[in-house]
Amino acid sequence: MRKRLVRIAALVVINVAFIALLEIASYSILAKFRPKHRYRPPLKRVENQFHPYLGHIHPPNARIQTNRPSTGPTFIETDAEGNSKTPLALENPQIQIAVTGGSTMFGTGSSSNDETVPSLIERMINDKLGVRAEVVNLGKRGYASFHETVLLDRYLASHQVDLVLAISGFNDAHHAFNFPDIEFGFLTPEVWKEAVPLQRRAERGDLIVLNWADKLSSISHTFDLLHALATGLRKEPPAPDKETNLPEGANTLENVPERVRLSIVHYSMMNTLAHLRGAEFALFLQPNSKVRPRETFSPDEAAKEPTSRERRQFTYYNAYFEGIRAADKEFIFHDITGIFPPETAPFYYDLAHYTDRGAAVVAESVVDRIKPLIDKKLHEKSQTGDAHR
Numbered sequence: 001m002r003k004r005l006v007r008i009a010a011l012v013v014i015n016v017a018f019i020a021l022l023e024i025a026s027y028s029i030l031a032k033f034r035p036k037h038r039y040r041p042p043l044k045r046v047e048n049q050f051h052p053y054l055g056h057i058h059p060p061n062a063r064i065q066t067n068r069p070s071t072g073p074t075f076i077e078t079d080a081e082g083n084s085k086t087p088l089a090l091e092n093p094q095i096q097i098a099v100t101g102g103s104t105m106f107g108t109g110s111s112s113n114d115e116t117v118p119s120l121i122e123r124m125i126n127d128k129l130g131v132r133a134e135v136v137n138l139g140k141r142g143y144a145s146f147h148e149t150v151l152l153d154r155y156l157a158s159h160q161v162d163l164v165l166a167i168s169g170f171n172d173a174h175h176a177f178n179f180p181d182i183e184f185g186f187l188t189p190e191v192w193k194e195a196v197p198l199q200r201r202a203e204r205g206d207l208i209v210l211n212w213a214d215k216l217s218s219i220s221h222t223f224d225l226l227h228a229l230a231t232g233l234r235k236e237p238p239a240p241d242k243e244t245n246l247p248e249g250a251n252t253l254e255n256v257p258e259r260v261r262l263s264i265v266h267y268s269m270m271n272t273l274a275h276l277r278g279a280e281f282a283l284f285l286q287p288n289s290k291v292r293p294r295e296t297f298s299p300d301e302a303a304k305e306p307t308s309r310e311r312r313q314f315t316y317y318n319a320y321f322e323g324i325r326a327a328d329k330e331f332i333f334h335d336i337t338g339i340f341p342p343e344t345a346p347f348y349y350d351l352a353h354y355t356d357r358g359a360a361v362v363a364e365s366v367v368d369r370i371k372p373l374i375d376k377k378l379h380e381k382s383q384t385g386d387a388h389r
Contacts (some may be wrong), residue, residue, distance in 0.1 A: 046059065047059070047062070047065075048141065050191075050195050053150060054150055054151060055142075055147065055190070055191045056140075056142070056190075056191075057082050058082045058083075058084075058140060058141070059082055060080050060081060060082045061078060061079070061080060062077070062078045062082075063076075063077050064076050064077075064078065066103075066106075066107055066108045066110075067108065067109065074110070074112065075112075076106060076107035076108075076113055076116070077113055083136060083137055083138060084105075084106050084107050084113060084116060084118070084139060085113045085137070086113065086118055086119045086122050086134075086135050086136065086137050087113070087114055087119055087123065088122055088126065088134055088135075090132055090133075090134045092132070093133060094131050094132045094133065094378060094381070095131055095132070095133040095134070095162050095163065095377060095378070096133070096136075096159075096161045096162050096163075097122075097125075097133060097135045097136070097163045097164075097165060098136050098152065098155060098156075098159075098161045098163070098164050098165070099117070099121065099136070099137055099138060099165045099166075100138045100139060100143070100148040100152055100166045100270070101138075101139040101143065101148070101166065101286070102139060102140065102143045102168060102170065102352075103139070103140075103141035103142065103352075103353065104117070104139070104167075104170070104286065104352055104353050104354060105137060105138075105139025105167055105168070106137070106139040106140055106141050107137075108353045109348075109350070109353030109354045109355060109358070109359070110354070110356060110359055111356050115356040115360075116137060116139075116359060117354070117359045117362050118135045118136075118137035118139065119135070119137070120359055120362075120363035120364075121135055121165075121367055122134065122135035124363055124364060124367045125374065128367065131374060131378070133374075136159070136161070138155060139167075142171065143168075143171060144168070144171040144172045144174075144175050144185075144263075145166070145168065145171075145172050145262075145266035145267055145270075146185065146186045146187070146262075146266050148166055148168060148270060149266045149269045149270050152270055152273055152274075153273050156273060156274075156277045156279075160277070161274075162278075162279055162280070162377045163280050163282070163370065163374070163377065164270060164273075164274040164279050164280070164281045164282075165281075165366065165370065166267060166270060166281070166282070166283045166284065167286050167362070168283075168284075169283075169285045169286050169321060169324060170286055170288045170352045172259070172263045172320070172324075173291075173316065173320035173321065174317075174352075175188055176255060176256070176259035176316075176320060177312075177313060177316045177317065177320075180252075182255075182258060182259070185259055185262045185263075252316075253319050256316070256319050256323055257323065259320070260320060260323035260324060260327060263324060264328075264329065267329075267331060268331060270283075270331075271330065271331035280373050280377065281331050281332065282331065282332035282333070282334060282373065283329075283331060283333050283334070284334045284366055284369075285321060285324055285333070285334070285335045285336060286336065286337070286362070287336060287338075287339055287347075287358075288317070288337075288348075288351060288352040289348050289350075289352070290313060290314050290318070290351065290352075291317050291318055291321045291337050292318060292337070292338075293337050294322065294335075295338070296338065297322075299315070301314065302314045302315045321337060332373075334369050336362065336365050336366070336369075339365045340358070346358070347361060
């Protein structure tokens with residue numbers, strides 16, 4: 001019996017050693033065909049998690065990489081609710097503010113959570129105005145006015161705020177420019193191309209096998225290399241020409257009035273939601289490197305853009321923002337697209353994201369404009385004895 005156990009153990013050791021040698025040999029052979037390949041384990045955390053009515057949200061208590069500058073990557077941390085963290089957590093704030101927006105408010109472009117626009121607004125109100133303010137950053141990457149509206153409704157169901165500030169507008173124009181169908185004024189195509197087809201397959205009872213390549217790659221470096229080699233040999237169809245294979249109506253001005261009306265409806269709904277919860281609402285039309293203030297805009301500037309797509313983009317974004325400016329509104333509105341001086345390089349990280357210096361200018365501009373609202377809310381609270389809740 002003992003000899004038999006020894007024999008079995010020896011066979012196990014030999015088989016394990018053989019498999020290990022086979023793995024090493026296979027890896028060595030395959031590596032000759034992909035000498036520059038480096039093993040990259042699959043991500044354990046998805047940074048944009050699917051959500052049934054918001055499209056996607058950010059995971060709670062996560063550290064999300066936002067930039068890859070030459071000096072190294074930067075990260076934004078989220079709190080227990082998946083919101084970009086702000087520095088202060090006051091026990092009895094005098095004013096509570098919610099800021100909505102897209103990736104710019106979330107913190108893309110900023111060097112850390114402390115340097116995002118909402119964090120700087122919080123710091124400036126406390127330091128410059130002497131008001132104990134707490135700001136929650138509801139900005140999410142890719143969010144436009146529809147997402148902001150639904151997210152605000154969900155947030156106000158369980159949180160009390162005094163002011164709601166939407167610092168946005170760029171993603172509405174950006175989505176309308178790239179996805180002209182009115183459906184994409186709500187949720188963007190990623191939901192319809194990925195999550196919806198998967199759900200439809202599940203409803204039909206189809207066999208679904210997902211992520212097998214990632215799973216095997218995480219188990220075997222050799223498979224990871226083999227998968228990379230096979231992927232490299234696979235003939236990919238030519239990428240569509242962005243200039244000639246565009247959806248009908250894309251990059252033209254035809255859908256601007258319809259999509260602007262939709263944006264105004266969403267912001268009006270945010271205003272109503274805020275008022276129903278006893279809060280004030282204001283929309284700040286955010287600066288970006290494509291849009292010019294009304295008083296300095298010239299159509300001739302489009303000709304300076306390097307490609308035909310960028311020329312259309314310049315014209316479209318300016319038409320969209322002008323539509324927002326000109327629309328009838330029942331809410332407080334501030335156009336801050338012209339706050340940067342003509343030399344904008346120090347203020348922009350890219351098309352719509354700010355450097356720390358740019359974020360500080362935006363935050364200061366917002367704080368200057370909301371001071372009357374803060375004074376109004378403090379006065380109301382002093383009358384009701386709720387100034388230190």
